[in-house]
Amino acid sequence: xxxxxxxxxxxxxxxxxxxxxxxxxxxxxxxxxxxxxxxxxxxxxxxxxxxxxxxxxxxxxxxxxxxxxxxxxxxxxxxxxxxxxxxxxxxxxxxxxxxxxxxxxxxxxxxxxxxxxxxxxxxxxxxxxxxxxxxxxxxxxxxxxxxxxxxxxxxxxxxxxxxxxxxxxxxxxxxxxxxxxxxxxxxxxxxxxxxxxxxxxxxxxxxxxxxxxxxxxxxxxxxxxxxxxxxxxxxxxxxxxxxxxxxxxxxxxxxxxxxxxxxxxxxxxxxxxxxxxxxxxxxxxxxxxxxxxxxxxxxxxxxxxxxxxxxxxxxxxxxxxxxxxxxxxxxxxxxxxxxxxxxxxxxxxxxxxxxxxxxxxxxxxxxxxxxxxxxxxxxxxxxxxxxxxxxxxxxxxxxxxxxxxxxxxxxxxxxxxxxxxxxxxx
Amino acid sequence: xxxxxxxxxxxxxxxxxxxxxxxxxxxxxxxxxxxxxxxxxxxxxxxxxxxxxxxxxxxxxxxxxxxxxxxxxxxxxxxxxxxxxxxxxxxxxxxxxxxxxxxxxxxxxxxxxxxxxxxxxxxxxxxxxxxxxxxxxxxxxxxxxxxxxxxxxxxxxxxxxxxxxxxxxxxxxxxxxxxxxxxxxxxxxxxxxxxxxxxxxxxxxxxxxxxxxxxxxxxxxxxxxxxxxxxxxxxxxxxxxxxxxxxxxxxxxxxxxxxxxxxxxxxxxxxxxxxxxxxxxxxxxxxxxxxxxxxxxxxxxxxxxxxxxxxxxxxxxxxxxxxxxxxxxxxxxxxxxxxxxxxxxxxxxxxxxxxxxxxxxxxxxxxxxxxxxxxxxxxxxxxxxxxxxxxxxxxxxxxxxxxxxxxxxxx
Amino acid sequence: xxxxxxxxxxxxxxxxxxxxxxxxxxxxxxxxxxxxxxxxxxxxxxxxxxxxxxxxxxxxxxxxxxxxxxxxxxxxxxxxxxxxxx
Numbered sequence: 001x002x003x004x005x006x007x008x009x010x011x012x013x014x015x016x017x018x019x020x021x022x023x024x025x026x027x028x029x030x031x032x033x034x035x036x037x038x039x040x041x042x043x044x045x046x047x048x049x050x051x052x053x054x055x056x057x058x059x060x061x062x063x064x065x066x067x068x069x070x071x072x073x074x075x076x077x078x079x080x081x082x083x084x085x086x087x088x089x090x091x092x093x094x095x096x097x098x099x100x101x102x103x104x105x106x107x108x109x110x111x112x113x114x115x116x117x118x119x120x121x122x123x124x125x126x127x128x129x130x131x132x133x134x135x136x137x138x139x140x141x142x143x144x145x146x147x148x149x150x151x152x153x154x155x156x157x158x159x160x161x162x163x164x165x166x167x168x169x170x171x172x173x174x175x176x177x178x179x180x181x182x183x184x185x186x187x188x189x190x191x192x193x194x195x196x197x198x199x200x201x202x203x204x205x206x207x208x209x210x211x212x213x214x215x216x217x218x219x220x221x222x223x224x225x226x227x228x229x230x231x232x233x234x235x236x237x238x239x240x241x242x243x244x245x246x247x248x249x250x251x252x253x254x255x256x257x258x259x260x261x262x263x264x265x266x267x268x269x270x271x272x273x274x275x276x277x278x279x280x281x282x283x284x285x286x287x288x289x290x291x292x293x294x295x296x297x298x299x300x301x302x303x304x305x306x307x308x309x310x311x312x313x314x315x316x317x318x319x320x321x322x323x324x325x326x327x328x329x330x331x332x333x334x335x336x337x338x339x340x341x342x343x344x345x346x347x348x349x350x351x352x353x354x355x356x357x358x359x360x361x362x363x364x365x366x367x368x369x370x371x372x373x374x375x376x377x378x379x380x381x382x383x384x385x386x387x388x389x390x391x392x393x394x395x396x397x398x399x400x401x402x403x404x405x406x407x408x409x410x411x412x413x414x415x416x417x418x419x420x421x422x423x424x425x426x
Numbered sequence: 427x428x429x430x431x432x433x434x435x436x437x438x439x440x441x442x443x444x445x446x447x448x449x450x451x452x453x454x455x456x457x458x459x460x461x462x463x464x465x466x467x468x469x470x471x472x473x474x475x476x477x478x479x480x481x482x483x484x485x486x487x488x489x490x491x492x493x494x495x496x497x498x499x500x501x502x503x504x505x506x507x508x509x510x511x512x513x514x515x516x517x518x519x520x521x522x523x524x525x526x527x528x529x530x531x532x533x534x535x536x537x538x539x540x541x542x543x544x545x546x547x548x549x550x551x552x553x554x555x556x557x558x559x560x561x562x563x564x565x566x567x568x569x570x571x572x573x574x575x576x577x578x579x580x581x582x583x584x585x586x587x588x589x590x591x592x593x594x595x596x597x598x599x600x601x602x603x604x605x606x607x608x609x610x611x612x613x614x615x616x617x618x619x620x621x622x623x624x625x626x627x628x629x630x631x632x633x634x635x636x637x638x639x640x641x642x643x644x645x646x647x648x649x650x651x652x653x654x655x656x657x658x659x660x661x662x663x664x665x666x667x668x669x670x671x672x673x674x675x676x677x678x679x680x681x682x683x684x685x686x687x688x689x690x691x692x693x694x695x696x697x698x699x700x701x702x703x704x705x706x707x708x709x710x711x712x713x714x715x716x717x718x719x720x721x722x723x724x725x726x727x728x729x730x731x732x733x734x735x736x737x738x739x740x741x742x743x744x745x746x747x748x749x750x751x752x753x754x755x756x757x758x759x760x761x762x763x764x765x766x767x768x769x770x771x772x773x774x775x776x777x778x779x780x781x782x783x784x785x786x787x788x789x790x791x792x793x794x795x796x797x798x799x800x801x802x803x804x805x806x807x808x809x810x811x812x813x814x815x816x817x818x819x820x821x822x823x824x825x826x827x828x829x830x831x832x833x834x835x836x837x
Numbered sequence: 838x839x840x841x842x843x844x845x846x847x848x849x850x851x852x853x854x855x856x857x858x859x860x861x862x863x864x865x866x867x868x869x870x871x872x873x874x875x876x877x878x879x880x881x882x883x884x885x886x887x888x889x890x891x892x893x894x895x896x897x898x899x900x901x902x903x904x905x906x907x908x909x910x911x912x913x914x915x916x917x918x919x920x921x922x923x
Binding site for chain 2: 048049118122125129134139140145147149158164165171172189191206207213214215217271272291409411
């Protein structure tokens with residue numbers, strides 16, 4: 001490791017499709033109003049399930065500009081990715097048609113791929129679970145693209161005209177952070193000049209409800225859907241499933257400056273570690289997440305005191321919120337107590353692999369507006385969660401450097417540091 | 427100066443062998459393992475052949491605690507990881523806790539496990555879905571389970587890029603080693619030979635529907651009509667060169683170069699991009715086309731895709747100027763697992779100075795390829811190129827380089 | 838009526854199917870008061886075990902009580918309170 005890298009990945013475009021907001025503007029309004037987009041599930045009758053609430057996006061594929069054939073061949077999660085990528089591209093002001101295609105790449109995070117498509121297609125080819133030898137004559141022609149979600153990334157590549165490195169990163173619920181870490185590396189090492197990167201998931205489907213019911217990971221608070229997601233609150237009892245996507249345009253700082261682009265943030269540091277402990281459980285000490293935070297800060301050449309805001313994983317499970325609080329204390333020391341921490345999952349739910357990128361979007365918007373989104377539904381803090389979680393109301397404060405973290409099934413623990421380009425590496 | 431990434435351990439799971447020695451002996455002998463599907467009754471489907479792994483008894487390799495929570499591909503992957511670490515002479519638990527990572531590629535996750543839970547859901551109800559479903563079918567499961575089994579707390583990841591993914595994972599592992607991680611186990615093991623996986627693969631439109639195992643998967647043959655799917659793959663222990671040298675590790679080779687590209691949509695009027703991926707991998711390795719001693723082809727066995735690959739190879743190396751082979755004709759296409767298995771074969775080919783053959787194919791005169799068929803060919807190999815392509819136009823290329831024993835010694 | 842009682846043998850059968858057996862643990866030993874933790878069963882294994890018991894017997898175990906059952910005896914007693922008396 002010798003000196004700061006000469007190429008520095010910066011975010012110059014952002015797009016969001018989230019529950020309660022069809023674009024970046026609506027998404028940010030929801031967050032800063034402290035409103036929640038969680039509701040009783042409307043996509044199908046959820047009454048057979050233990051947890052019957054979710055944060056659903058009011059997404060209309062046709063109104064969002066997709067053609068009938070695009071709609072037919074893509075799972076909902078792929079549709080989110082393409083529509084959201086187009087918003088990010090437009091926002092960047094970059095003339096993609098003028099760029100050499102082989103210098104553009106795509107990285108899409110997704111934890112569970114085309115779950116909705118697979119669930120529905122299995123139901124059909126098995127005739128409601130009756131056939132063990134499922135009937136291929138009833139399969140849709142695009143089932144292969146549901147099976148292998150790299151189709152999400154190639155769809156985005158086609159939509160933006162990219163012919164460079166294209167892949168899906170699928171590390172469970174850290175996918176959305178890890179995809180940006182991966183894309184930033186491609187810029188840094190020079191494998192591409194522009195990356196369209198982010199994450200998408202659309203998991204609100206019977207199989208997902210059933211699998212989270214089975215481990216009691218989702219909340220059974222069905223009588224009060226609007227207040228069901230309660231990160232850091234003493235009464236929290238599980239997460240609320242969500243869906244959506246956030247996509248970004250990443251490019252090298254020098255070229256962004258040369259074209260006078262608006263720069264949201266530099267991806268100043270990123271690291272991921274594994275807990276090697278349990279596929280779904282977390283050790284309470286937060287050791288591996290703390291290590292990821294330490295390494296991400298070191299890569300950004302920032303000290304704990306430089307962090308102005310922490311965008312938390314804050315899923316609202318008993319275990320996670322304590323684990324994460326411990327990780328912040330372990331990595332940031334006393335500064336953890338002075339730093340506002342919030343979880344937007346209280347408002348937009350937990351969209352599995354997508355949420356890491358949606359939280360990066362919230363983080364860079366916090367930097368842009370100098371406003372920190374609140375943790376909704378936090379009335380009675382858990383005594384073991386004793387940091388400043390910005391309850392209920394958004395807060396104005398100068399936001400320069402942000403830490404965002406994620407934790408996923410499989411033991412993945414990731415941390416990303418976002419900062420203005422002048423701030424890191426100095 | 428950037429550190430080199432060395433391959434210091436190999437674990438394979440192939441239809442032609444579960445041990446390195448068995449696999450390599452079969453590969454050099456041209457002994458294929460493609461046959462009728464036995465894992466379910468495939469007689470009602472248009473495709474009926476597969477490269478299945480037989481003789482793998484999970485109970486012999488894994489604790490019973492892991493069996494109810496794992497798909498077949500995860501069981502195979504766990505056993506393969508054990509063999510790779512053993513082959514490297516390493517117990518990762520002895521290394522500092524954040525020094526070893528695991529980065530795998532996945533094609534379709536634990537598809538058979540998912541099939542069984544989907545059947546339970548739709549035939550009996552949500553309460554019949556397993557508590558393990560939330561992770562047993564997702565794409566990240568092999569990395570997670572390998573991490574837990576061996577106590578790997580370093581940087582880990584999972585890539586999905588269809589059959590190109592196996593190389594993308596190894597490239598991502600090399601990035602982590604360059605950033606300071608001592609060791610990463612990387613590659614892929616896939617298995618989705620179950621009715622639901624079969625039906626999904628059929629919709630990809632690339633499966634051979636022949637019943638003659640010797641005439642079913644024929645890349646670069648005028649008679650090519652698609653591929654036979656297989657199961658398995660390989661995991662490679664990748665190590666920082668300095669770290670490997672210090673512990674006196676045996677070295678199979680160096681991950682010398684890599685590049686990936688994406689084809690435009692077919693209706694765009696633009697050219698495919700495989701050639702650029704190959705050239706990028708050569709440039710990244712700092713070698714000229716003439717330095718490459720053999721090419722392990724992707725070998726799609728779809729005439730249009732064979733033509734694109736043959737043309738890209740001929741353009742980079744010249745017509746019939748480099749030996750090309752596709753030992754995957756013996757195993758079927760293993761999806762993400764294919765390219766890591768080719769990397770393993772490339773390492774052994776460099777070690778033994780021999781290029782394994784492509785079986786069954788009668789090379790078409792339409793392609794300017796020097797295809798190694800029939801018998802293995804002796805060749806002193808310094809660099810080998812491996813090509814892997816995925817649906818949607820994903821192209822990845824990687825160069826492995828021989829490492830002199832003197833460079834590997836700790837002096 | 839033995840047919841309506843959930844026994845240690847019943848539990849062992851379900852545990853083996855739902856979660857296997859940890860190396861070095863003998864389920865046929867004297868385990869009735871050994872903690873699930875010491876037997877190598879964590880929360881996920883117990884959730885799968887409970888779910889199989891619920892399905893087999895057509896009962897629904899109280900979630901909080903289930904979380905508090907730390908040993909085979911406690912779990913067996915809990916299941917039996919949900920089974921109809923003979």
